[in-house]
Amino acid sequence: MAITDTEFHRLADEMFGEIENAVEKAIDEQDADVDINASGNVLQLAFEDNSQIVINKQEPLHEIWLATKSGGYHFNYNDGKWLDTRNGLEFMSFVIDAINKQSGILLEINA
Numbered sequence: 001m002a003i004t005d006t007e008f009h010r011l012a013d014e015m016f017g018e019i020e021n022a023v024e025k026a027i028d029e030q031d032a033d034v035d036i037n038a039s040g041n042v043l044q045l046a047f048e049d050n051s052q053i054v055i056n057k058q059e060p061l062h063e064i065w066l067a068t069k070s071g072g073y074h075f076n077y078n079d080g081k082w083l084d085t086r087n088g089l090e091f092m093s094f095v096i097d098a099i100n101k102q103s104g105i106l107l108e109i110n111a
Helices: 005-030 091-103
Strands: 034-039 042-047 052-058 062-066 073-077 079-083
Touching: 005 034, 005 042, 005 091, 034 062, 034 091, 052 091, 062 091, 073 091, 079 091
Parallel strands: none
Antiparallel strands: 034 042, 042 052, 052 062, 062 073, 073 079
């Protein structure tokens, strides 16, 4: 079922907020070194080793795109979940794992 532009932005913004909050908590609790830059349709996380994870909204496609050291991934909203268009993996689990692999930071997100 297709979602509207308004629903897309609401869902994506909620998810971006959950990620930001979890990263800020990790910075406090794990003394993690992460720079968070949220601007427009992009959430960028820069880590101590100068690697980055970039998450952005692709409004025309109603997709969330994720760029990590290991590659680029596209997620669309399906049956109440953001799922990878290639392998069906759920976004939040995938991004938690990618952040951990790339930086050693353990995020707690109850999404």
